[in-house]
Amino acid sequence: MPAPTSPTTQVRAKSVYEPAEPADGRRVLVTRYWPRGVAKAAVDEYVSALAPSRELLHTFKDGAMDWDAFRERYMVEMSAPASRAEIARLAERAAAEPVTLLCVCREDARCHRSLLRELVARTAPREE
16 A cells, blocks of 8 residues: 655555555665565665664564554664664655565554654655
């Protein structure tokens, strides 16, 4: 399912297990681990640095943290200089062509890719 986009950016998010579509544009895998059963040719690039840390991911998946706490901690992780640089790079690319952020989660609502999509869209270069 495509994400809402602004006129200056085209950022989508979906499960890596959903079929590729021409509208996906550049397919960017943003998981900490390479997903089982996914061929390298299924994605255009792999940016594990934009995935939640292993500690955060396991704490959330184990149920020791709710979605709001996960969101807050993920946003802190993405405020690191290296993460901000990757987000800015994807935002610049998304201003020129569609970018689809991929993760293994089936549901977008409780997946870090939905948070990352917001970050990339907010970082998009502004038209002057």
